Amino acid sequence: MSAEPVSYDFRSPGRLSRERVRALQVANETFARQLSTVLSTTLRAVVHARVVSVRQVTYDEYVRTLPNPSLLTVLAFDGLPGAGLFQMPMGVVMSVIDRLLGGAGGKDQPSRALSDIETGLIRSLVTRVAAELTYAFESIAPVHAEVTSLESNTQFLQLAPPADPVVTTAVELRIGDQVATATLCLALSTLKPVLASVDQLSAPAVDGPRDAAARSVEQRLQQVEIDVRVAFREVTLTSAEVFSLAVGDVVPLRHPVAEPLVVAADGVTVASATPGSHGKRLACQIVGP
Known part of the structure; x- marks a missing residue:
């Protein structure tokens, strides 16, 4: 009907x-x-x-x-x-x-x-x-x-x-x-x-599908896990000094006490931080980009 x-x-x-x-x-x-x-x-x-x-x-x-x-x-x-x-x-x-x-x-x-x-x-x-x-x-x-x-x-x-x-x-x-x-x-x-x-x-x-695929890739990249390293200022040593290192030796870091540590991801510095602790674990606090 x-x-x-x-x-x-x-x-x-x-x-x-x-x-x-x-x-x-x-x-x-x-x-x-x-x-x-x-x-x-x-x-x-x-x-x-x-x-x-x-x-x-x-x-x-x-x-x-x-x-x-x-x-x-x-x-x-x-x-x-x-x-x-x-x-x-x-x-x-x-x-x-x-x-x-x-x-x-x-x-x-x-x-x-x-x-x-x-x-x-x-x-x-x-x-x-x-x-x-x-x-x-x-x-x-x-x-x-x-x-x-x-x-x-x-x-x-x-x-x-x-x-x-x-x-x-x-x-x-x-x-x-x-x-x-x-x-x-x-x-x-x-x-x-x-x-x-x-x-x-x-x-x-x-x-269109191209823009949708780009947004999907960007969202997935945001979820990728990467290693982040917190370190003092790098120290340069000669090869002879490295081979002569023994237990008990002291290596000066030449890192000023008041200077923040470096936060790096894949060798790229991303922030500065000061060392500390969080409960029973070591931690750092971000103080600047």
Whole structure:
């Protein structure tokens, strides 16, 4: 069976690379798992959440797909431009509130705006959900989300110009026998600074196999063990003096007491050091390059 056709707007072509889409997919799947955990522990019921799709659309296209009324959680991100939106159908929200108040949370729930008490109950829940975005995006870049307001009518919500691109994630929720779809909408302007780190991680692959081999050789050279020698100043003796050496003879080193010793590797002087001890072992302390 062939897939259903998807409309394509040539005025706003896709600008997400394959690496960026893959990184967003991983982050959103992590967010879905954390959302499932938060809802399960809060409602004391088995809740399943899975990512259905991750798409780039315009803000106007996204808003048109939202049922009215809906729970619209407006998100702000520290140090990042733009805003985000976490949306849940009002039927699911009323079911969640019913369970929080001790009810069974059945399907037959009213579809209306929230009261002040209901808003307070659901705000504490969506605040925990927003905090999970920080954990979900931790593998990409630090993201700190905060809930700024709760809305119910999509007509009074204008987070971005209609033609601005956004990235939307559809998450299927299963709470008991109830199935619904929640969405996460993040402005592309908000995600660009975050996804810049993905481009930096994928950049070394463009260098080619020669640069990769050079980096591998350099890393291995850093691990090669070499012999390091700590010595006094060299002394020059004649061959006759060397052959006449006997047990008990004293050879003057002509090394001043205040002058540091020489630290050399393969005959190349690399540092200066003063002699001493470390516990029961002889040691030297580096005093200069």
